[in-house]
Amino acid sequence: MMTNEKFDLVVEIEENKAPPEFDEYMAIEKLEDKLKNYDSRFYIKESEFYNVFLVELLETNINAALKLAETSLKKNFDVVPIELVVSSKPEIILKNIINISKNKIKDGETFTIKCNIRGTRYIKSKEKFMDSIYKELEKTKGQPDETRPDWIIHIEVVGEHTGISVVKRK
Numbered sequence: 001m002m003t004n005e006k007f008d009l010v011v012e013i014e015e016n017k018a019p020p021e022f023d024e025y026m027a028i029e030k031l032e033d034k035l036k037n038y039d040s041r042f043y044i045k046e047s048e049f050y051n052v053f054l055v056e057l058l059e060t061n062i063n064a065a066l067k068l069a070e071t072s073l074k075k076n077f078d079v080v081p082i083e084l085v086v087s088s089k090p091e092i093i094l095k096n097i098i099n100i101s102k103n104k105i106k107d108g109e110t111f112t113i114k115c116n117i118r119g120t121r122y123i124k125s126k127e128k129f130m131d132s133i134y135k136e137l138e139k140t141k142g143q144p145d146e147t148r149p150d151w152i153i154h155i156e157v158v159g160e161h162t163g164i165s166v167v168k169r170k
Contacts, residue, residue, distance in 0.1 A: 005085050007045065007054035008065045010156040010163050012078045012116075024051060031055075031077065047158050049118040054158065065165075080114075080154050082163035088122040090129055093162050094136060097153060100166045102140055110145035111137065111166075115155040123157060 013027050028044060031053065035042045041058035057065060065081035086096050105111055115130060123129045133155075134144060142151065149169055156163040 005054075005161040006056055007085060007161075007163060008057040008082055009055040010080045010082060010116075010158065011053045011055055013051040027051065027077075028053070047118070049158065052118060052158060080116075080156050080163070081165050081167065082154075082156065083165040083167075085161055085163050088119070088157050088160050088162045090123055090132070093155065093157075093164065094133060096164055097133060097155070097166070098136055098140065100164065101137060101142065101151075101153065104166050105140065105142040105151050107141045109142050109150040110148070111142045111151040111153055112144065112146050112149040113137075113153045113155065115157070117157040119157065119159040121160070 011031060013024075024046070028046075031044060035044075035055065043056040043058065045054040045056065047054055065083075083100065084096055086092050101111070113130060113133060115126065117123050117126050117129075133153075137153075138144065152167055152169050154163070154165045154167065
């Protein structure tokens with residue numbers, strides 16, 4: 001039985017953005033400093049994947065996570081706000097994406113999917129996984145659009161847990 005994981009942000013050090021001497025310990029310190037400027041109540045968790053951290057904001061909602069993702073953190077990190085954390089089983093991810101999307105994406109609005117898969121225990125082929133999501137979403141009200149979508153569906157697979165968010169493109 002999997003424990004119920006919670007996180008509000010997936011933060012990854014992008015290799016091309018970080019200076020060569022920037023290691024995980026320095027990254028955590030920098031991340032802590034940036035987060036303290038925003039809110040002093042947070043918890044940074046190291047994941048099992050190199051340079052990937054999970055941040056739990058102790059008193060937050062998706063709007064606070066979105067605002068934080070748009071701060072100066074973007075200089076050294078790839079920051080993705082998370083709305084819901086689920087098991088990394090493809091059928092569970094798909095079901096939850098459909099449920100969230102139905103409540104947000106209106107008739108005629110467009111979407112794109114951004115997906116990072118870390119670990120291959122549950123999802124063996126990213127292409128097949130993405131195809132199945134697009135096929136199911138095309139049955140709903142939205143239309144795919146890779147260039148200027150109204151909505152961005154984020155899927156962040158981090159081992160046994162997956163963070164999902166459906167956010168308006170800015």
